[in-house]
Amino acid sequence: MTWTFSTDLAACLAxxxxxxxxxxxxxxxxxxxxDALERRGPHAYGDTDPVFGWWTGADGTVEGAVLHTPPFPxxxxxxxxxxxxxxxxxxxxxxxxxxxxxxxxxxxxxxALTRAWGAPTRVAEELRLYRLGTLTAPDPAPxxxxxxxxxxxxxxxxxxxAEFSRECGTPAGPSEASLRDRVSYGGFLVWEHDGRPVSLAxxxxxxxxxxxxxxxxxxxxxxxxxxxxxxxxxxxxxxxxAGATEVLLFADLAxxxxxxxxxxxxxxxxxDRVELVRA
Numbered sequence: 001m002t003w004t005f006s007t008d009l010a011a012c013l014a015x016x017x018x019x020x021x022x023x024x025x026x027x028x029x030x031x032x033x034x035d036a037l038e039r040r041g042p043h044a045y046g047d048t049d050p051v052f053g054w055w056t057g058a059d060g061t062v063e064g065a066v067l068h069t070p071p072f073p074x075x076x077x078x079x080x081x082x083x084x085x086x087x088x089x090x091x092x093x094x095x096x097x098x099x100x101x102x103x104x105x106x107x108x109x110x111x112a113l114t115r116a117w118g119a120p121t122r123v124a125e126e127l128r129l130y131r132l133g134t135l136t137a138p139d140p141a142p143x144x145x146x147x148x149x150x151x152x153x154x155x156x157x158x159x160x161x162a163e164f165s166r167e168c169g170t171p172a173g174p175s176e177a178s179l180r181d182r183v184s185y186g187g188f189l190v191w192e193h194d195g196r197p198v199s200l201a202x203x204x205x206x207x208x209x210x211x212x213x214x215x216x217x218x219x220x221x222x223x224x225x226x227x228x229x230x231x232x233x234x235x236x237x238x239x240x241x242a243g244a245t246e247v248l249l250f251a252d253l254a255x256x257x258x259x260x261x262x263x264x265x266x267x268x269x270x271x272d273r274v275e276l277v278r279a
Contacts, residue, residue: 003086005053005096009042012052016065019054020077024208025131025270027077028248029104030065031207037069040177045069051096055083071171073102073275076109084109088116107272120279124169125252127274128259130267132247135236138265142226144193146234148186149200154179157188160200164217168252189238191231199227201235203242211244216258229261236265 006012017034020027036044043049048070055064057080064079066087074097079087091097102124105113114121149157154176162173182188182202191199199218203211213235218228232249239247249267251259 001056001058001082001086003053003055003083003090003094005051005090005094007042007049007051007096009037009050009052012054012065012067013038016052016054016062019062020065021208023078024210025246025248026106026129027065028129028210028212029075030067030077031210032204032212033067033069033075035205035207036178039181044175044178046071046172053087053090053097055079055086068097068100070099073104073277074100076103076105076113078106079109081112084112085116088113088118091117091119102275102277104273104275107274110274110276114276121276122279123274124277125275126254126272127250128253128272129270130249130251130262131270132236132249132266133268134266135233135240135247136264136266137233138226138229138261140226142191142193142230144191144198144227144230146189146191146231148238149183149188149190151180151183153188153190153197154183156190156197157183157200160217160219161215163219164215185242186238189231189235191227191234193225193227198222198225199231201228201231203235203239203244203247206239206242206244209243209245211239211242211247213239213247213249216249228258229265232262233265 020030051068053066054062057063064083066076068074165173188202190197201216203213236247
């Protein structure tokens with residue numbers, strides 16, 4: 001049983017992706033990042049080469065995977081317990097992992113991994129993964145309607161996504177290439193009221209019939225009018241229309257308002273993830 005770490009995207013896709021794809025709900029982040037790297041190249045998230053890792057079990061099959069796309073935290077998927085402990089040790093021993101300063105992982109793995117890592121850490125963010133059950137329209141319905149974003153909306157999408165990233169404390173907003181890609185398949189919806197955009201939501205291409213919503217953003221001046229609920233309801237329907245049979249989203253547990261909105265729309269909790277950073 002061992003970890004293999006590499007900067008070879010093709011090797012990761014060939015070796016580790018089948019395992020990742022076998023658990024599409026809990027591995028949704030890994031799947032969407034791997035999809036972006038495959039479509040837009042290994043520098044889709046930054047100039048530094050990404051690092052990939054996969055855990056091979058005693059029978060020679062891959063049983064877990066991780067990836068690191070600096071400046072973002074190292075991202076883990078579903079891992080066996082022994083792989084979690086070994087990954088913590090590898091963070092201080094493997095040259096490809098020693099630059100890692102943050103981790104995005106399942107809450108159930110956090111304590112064991114940090115203990116094995118041996119580095120002081122703090123929780124920077126707590127997220128809850130939701131799965132959509134029965135999609136329920138917001139009541140009362142917000143004023144306005146949803147429409148698909150077009151290339152003419154790219155400046156607005158870039159600005160609002162950058163504002164969303166700043167609010168979330170993530171390293172950077174999406175690149176123009178990623179925005180154009182999502183617009184190309186109808187992945188961005190804009191909610192309009194009186195002919196002006198007031199909110200947006202997006203969905204990722206379905207992978208293995210699973211799609212994830214994000215981001216959902218309403219500028220501060222337009223909040224508390226139900227626009228986020230309206231556009232989330234609309235984008236969930238759009239994800240289904242694009243071929244998804246499972247629709248997911250993450251919500252920041254520090255924001256009870258958004259968690260409440262999503263649950264009223266029919267989303268139910270799956271599991272929690274945390275982002276850990278060196279203290």
